[in-house]
Amino acid sequence: MAKKNRPLSDEALLLVARRFAVLAEPMRLRLLQTLIEGEKSVGVLAETTGGTQANVSRHLQTLAEAGLVGRRKEGLMVFYKITDPSIFELCELVCGSIGKQLQVRADAFR
Amino acid sequence: MAKKNRPLSDEALLLVARRFAVLAEPMRLRLLQTLIEGEKSVGVLAETTGGTQANVSRHLQTLAEAGLVGRRKEGLMVFYKITDPSIFELCELVCGSIGKQLQVRADAFR
DNA sequence: TTCATATTTGACCATATGAGCGAATAAGCA
DNA sequence: TGCTTATTCGCTCATATGGTCAAATATGAA
Numbered sequence: 001m002a003k004k005n006r007p008l009s010d011e012a013l014l015l016v017a018r019r020f021a022v023l024a025e026p027m028r029l030r031l032l033q034t035l036i037e038g039e040k041s042v043g044v045l046a047e048t049t050g051g052t053q054a055n056v057s058r059h060l061q062t063l064a065e066a067g068l069v070g071r072r073k074e075g076l077m078v079f080y081k082i083t084d085p086s087i088f089e090l091c092e093l094v095c096g097s098i099g100k101q102l103q104v105r106a107d108a109f110r
Numbered sequence: 111m112a113k114k115n116r117p118l119s120d121e122a123l124l125l126v127a128r129r130f131a132v133l134a135e136p137m138r139l140r141l142l143q144t145l146i147e148g149e150k151s152v153g154v155l156a157e158t159t160g161g162t163q164a165n166v167s168r169h170l171q172t173l174a175e176a177g178l179v180g181r182r183k184e185g186l187m188v189f190y191k192i193t194d195p196s197i198f199e200l201c202e203l204v205c206g207s208i209g210k211q212l213q214v215r216a217d218a219f220r
Numbered sequence: 221t222t223c224a225t226a227t228t229t230g231a232c233c234a235t236a237t238g239a240g241c242g243a244a245t246a247a248g249c250a
Numbered sequence: 251t252g253c254t255t256a257t258t259c260g261c262t263c264a265t266a267t268g269g270t271c272a273a274a275t276a277t278g279a280a
Contacts, residue, residue: 007143007144008139008143008205010136012205013136013139013140013143014136015208016139016201016204016205016208017133017134017135017136017139018134019204019207019208020130020131020133020134020204021130021131021134023127023130024127024128024130024131024134025127025267025268026120026123026124026127027268027269029118029123029126029127030123033117033118033123034117041226041227042226042227042228043225043226043227051269052269052270052271053226053227053228054227054228054229054269054270054271054272055268055269055270057226057227057228057229058228058229058268058269059268061228067211073227073276073277075226075277075278076224076225076226076227076276076277076278077225077226077227077277078226078227078228084207084211086203086204086206086207089203090200090203090204091126093196093199093200093203094126094129094130094196094200095118095122095126096196097129097194097196098125098126098129101177101194135237135238137238137239151256151257152256152257152258153255153256153257161239162239162240162241163256163257163258164239164240164241164242164257164258164259165238165239165240167256167257167258167259168238168239168258168259169238171258183246183247183257185247185248185256186246186247186248186254186255186256186257187247187255187256187257188256188257188258
């Protein structure tokens with residue numbers, strides 16, 4: 001497994017950008033955050049996040065297309081769950097970075 | 111330093127989403143990728159990335175507002191450099207995740 | 221079949237934002 | 251004072267996308 005840190009092609013860059021774009025919506029982040037507890041149906045997710053069913057369904061579709069969540073149909077209901085664990089590390093990294101920045105700013109006014 | 115994994119507030123979620131949005135543009139990713147080599151002026155970055163000076167300047171401003179890059183003015187030129195090293199880990203994580211997904215799909219056709 | 225429930229989809233509107241162009245600003249030099 | 255260069259800003263257009271509503275779809279029960 002050679003670690004090649006050569007610059008990414010335009011196509012690769014686009015894929016990375018797309019991935020970030022999927023995570024750039026508060027509602028989708030909230031859905032992911034809710035799904036940390038485990039598999040949930042669309043209806044439950046809509047109720048939990050306070051969004052309309054249609055909107056939640058759309059966002060879940062976006063997350064599924066990005067391969068971040070998986071779909072399982074059972075009777076009338078559709079259950080979604082997180083399939084890409086790297087999301088957690090990703091969010092932790094970003095939260096840490098933002099937290100540090102805010103702390104620096106806060107310290108400047110102490 | 112207690113690690114509190116409680117759900118993020120709406121405001122926090124918005125900040126995280128904003129951070130991801132900043133990284134959701136191919137041109138900005140290309141700029142960051144170019145800046146890995148070190149500090150560079152706007153003109154050089156425009157030439158290297160193939161964008162117009164105005165456009166590159168705008169994207170650099172976005173990156174600077176997000177605290178990802180720093181600005182240093184010297185005479186006529188303005189130099190930018192990466193100030194948030196977490197970007198590298200972030201991109202590596204995403205690249206790894208995407209790569210794994212693509213590999214799974216590829217394997218399905220072997 | 222008919223009805224009820226859960227989810228998805230289509231059409232539409234409002235908003236956000238990337239890109240391009242020209243003008244304006246700032247810094248250095250004759 | 252001009253003149254040149256590097257950068258940024260204002261304006262515009264085109265596009266992408268989130269949100270909502272209503273209609274469509276799918277599944278199960280009476």
